[in-house]
Amino acid sequence: MSLRVLMGRIWAVNGRKSVAVGSNNGNLTRTQLLLVGDDVRHETRCGYAMRQELTETGIIWRRPEHVPAWHPRKSGELKTPTPPDLTRLRMDVLPAASMMEEVNEVTQQLLSLKFARSSEHSKVEKHDVLCQIRRHKYDCGSIEARIGMLTVKIRRLQDKMFICKKNAQERVHLQDTIDRRSRLLRKLRNHDYKRFEWLVEKLEILHRPFPDPTERRSRKISLRKLVQLYGKDLQEKRLAEYQEALEKKKEPFLKEKTETLRWIAETEASLGVPISVSVPGEETEESDTQEK
Amino acid sequence: MMAKSLARSALFVGKCIAHELKGAAKVEVRLLELDENLHMYFPSFQHYFADDPKEECKTGDIVLIRELPEKKTVLITHSVEKMLYKLGDVTDPITGKNVIMSKYRDQIKERNEQFGPGEGDAGGFNYEEAPPRGWQEGKKDFSHRVGYKAWHVFEPGHPLHDDPAAS
Numbered sequence: 001m002s003l004r005v006l007m008g009r010i011w012a013v014n015g016r017k018s019v020a021v022g023s024n025n026g027n028l029t030r031t032q033l034l035l036v037g038d039d040v041r042h043e044t045r046c047g048y049a050m051r052q053e054l055t056e057t058g059i060i061w062r063r064p065e066h067v068p069a070w071h072p073r074k075s076g077e078l079k080t081p082t083p084p085d086l087t088r089l090r091m092d093v094l095p096a097a098s099m100m101e102e103v104n105e106v107t108q109q110l111l112s113l114k115f116a117r118s119s120e121h122s123k124v125e126k127h128d129v130l131c132q133i134r135r136h137k138y139d140c141g142s143i144e145a146r147i148g149m150l151t152v153k154i155r156r157l158q159d160k161m162f163i164c165k166k167n168a169q170e171r172v173h174l175q176d177t178i179d180r181r182s183r184l185l186r187k188l189r190n191h192d193y194k195r196f197e198w199l200v201e202k203l204e205i206l207h208r209p210f211p212d213p214t215e216r217r218s219r220k221i222s223l224r225k226l227v228q229l230y231g232k233d234l235q236e237k238r239l240a241e242y243q244e245a246l247e248k249k250k251e252p253f254l255k256e257k258t259e260t261l262r263w264i265a266e267t268e269a270s271l272g273v274p275i276s277v278s279v280p281g282e283e284t285e286e287s288d289t290q291e292k
Numbered sequence: 293m294m295a296k297s298l299a300r301s302a303l304f305v306g307k308c309i310a311h312e313l314k315g316a317a318k319v320e321v322r323l324l325e326l327d328e329n330l331h332m333y334f335p336s337f338q339h340y341f342a343d344d345p346k347e348e349c350k351t352g353d354i355v356l357i358r359e360l361p362e363k364k365t366v367l368i369t370h371s372v373e374k375m376l377y378k379l380g381d382v383t384d385p386i387t388g389k390n391v392i393m394s395k396y397r398d399q400i401k402e403r404n405e406q407f408g409p410g411e412g413d414a415g416g417f418n419y420e421e422a423p424p425r426g427w428q429e430g431k432k433d434f435s436h437r438v439g440y441k442a443w444h445v446f447e448p449g450h451p452l453h454d455d456p457a458a459s
Contacts, residue, residue, distance in 0.1 A: 061444060062444060062445040063444075063445075064442040064443065064444065064445050065445075074459055078432070131410065131412050131413050131414065132413075132414045133414070133416060133417075134410070134413065134416060135400075135404045135416045135417075136403075136404045136405075136406075136407035136408060136409060136410070136416075137407055137408060137409060137410030137411075137413065138407055139404075139407075139416075144416075144417070189352070189379075189433075189435060190352060190379070191382075191392060191393050192380070192392050192393075193352070193379050193380035193381075193425050194380055194381070194417075194419065194422045194425055195417050196433070197425070197426075197427060197428040197432075197433060198417050198422060199417075200428055200432045200433055201428055201431075201432060204432070205432065206432055206434070206456060207432060207433050207434065207435065208434040208435075208437070208439055208456055208457055208459060209310060209434065209435060209437065209438065209439035209457070210439050210459075211439040211440045211441045211458075211459055212439070212440065212441075215440060215441050216441075217441050217442075217443050221443070222443045222444055225443065225444070226444065
C-alpha cells in the first residue's frame with residue numbers, strides 16, 4: 001500500500017503503485033492524477049482517508065476484505081469436496097451390485113452416477129463420510145453422523161454458491177445449515193470432548209468461537225489498536241536496546257569497581273587502618289588459602 | 293474487616309471460559325441476585341482470573357477458586373484450589389463409570405456391537421486408542437481463544453497474520 005498527499009488529505013490506495021484520487025478542486029483533474037500504467041489501471045481506491053500524523057510513523061490501516069458468512073473461509077472448511085467416481089453405482093442399486101456383471105454396458109451406465117442426478121451424488125458422498133465416522137451400520141442419528149452429513153451438505157451448497165451468488169434462497173439455507181452444524185459441534189464438545197476432537201480432525205473442520213456481535217470494524221477503533229500495538233513494539237524494542245547498552249557497560253564498570261576497591265584496600269593497609277572493603281578477585285583467593 | 297477476611301476464605305465454583313491471558317484461567321462464577329421489587333432471584337455472572345501457571349484448565353472445566361492473600365498481578369486475584377470436573381471424561385460418582393450425556397459408555401458400546409459395523413466401515417471412534425484431551429487445541433479447535441472480527445490485514449510474519457480466531 002502506498003499513499004499520496006493531495007489537497008492536504010491522504011488517501012490510502014490498494015496495491016504498490018498508488019493512484020492518487022482526491023477532491024477535484026483547483027486545476028488538477030481526476031484523469032491527470034491517475035498514474036498511467038498497466039499494473040495501476042485495475043487498482044481501486046479504498047474509500048477511506050488516513051490520519052496523516054499516523055501514516056508518517058508508518059501506521060497504516062488496511063481494511064480486511066469482506067468475506068460473506070457462507071464462504072468456506074468463514075464456516076471453517078479446510079477441505080474442498082471431492083466429486084465421487086462416476087463409474088460407481090447409485091445408492092439405490094447397491095443391493096443388486098452382484099448382478100451388474102450380467103447386464104449390458106448401457107444399463108450399467110444408466111445405473112451408475114454418470115447420468116444420475118445431483119442428489120444421487122450427494123447420497124454417495126454422505127455414505128462415504130458416514131462409513132468413516134458412524135458407530136454401527138444403521139447409524140445416521142448420532143451427533144457425529146449428523147455433523148458429517150451436514151458437512152457434506154454445506155460443502156455441496158458452497159460449491160453451488162460460487163457458481164450463482166445471487167441465489168438468496170440457497171444462501172439462507174446454507175447459512176442455516178452452517179449454524180446448525182456449529183451448534184451441534186459446540187454441543188458435542190461440551191458432552192464428549194475427545195470424540196469432538198477426533199471428529200474435527202476426521203472431517204477437517206476449523207472450529208472457532210463466534211466473535212462478539214456488538215463488535216464493529218471501523219477505521220477509528222482499528223487505528224487505536226494499531227497505535228497500541230506500535231507503542232508496545234516500541235517499548236519492547238527500546239527496553240531491549242537499553243538492556244544491551246547496560247550489558248556492554250557491565251564489564252568496564254566491574255573492572256573499575258575492582259580497581260577502586262583495591263586502591264581503597266591498599267590505602268587503608270598503608271595507613272594501618274583495618275581494611276573495610278573486600279576486593280572481589282582477591283577475596284576468593286584469600287578464602288581459598290584460609291580453607292587450605 | 294471481618295467481611296473482607298470472610299470473602300478471602302470463601303470458595304467459588306465456576307466454569308473456565310476463553311481468555312487471552314497467559315498463566316491464568318478465567319473463571320465465570322454464577323451468582324443469584326435478589327430483585328427486591330419482583331422478589332425473584334436472577335442469575336448474575338462474575339469473572340475472576342485464577343492463577344494457573346501450568347495452564348491445565350481448559351474452556352469448559354469446572355473449578356474451585358479461592359482469593360489470594362495478595363494479588364499476583366493486577367488481574368490475577370484468585371488461585372485454582374481444585375479441579376472439580378474436567379471437560380471430557382465425565383464420570384458417574386456413584387458407579388465410577390464414564391458417562392456420555394444420559395448413558396454409560398458401556399451401554400453405548402454394547403448397543404453398537406449388537407448392530408455391528410457396516411461394510412467398509414472404519415469402526416468409528418475408540419476411547420481406548422484416543423490421545424489425551426486437547427490434542428487438537430490450536431490446530432483445528434480454537435475454543436480456547438476469544439473470537440473476534442478480523443480488523444486489519446497484517447503482514448506475513450506478524451503473529452496476527454491469518455489468525456484462525458479472527459472471523
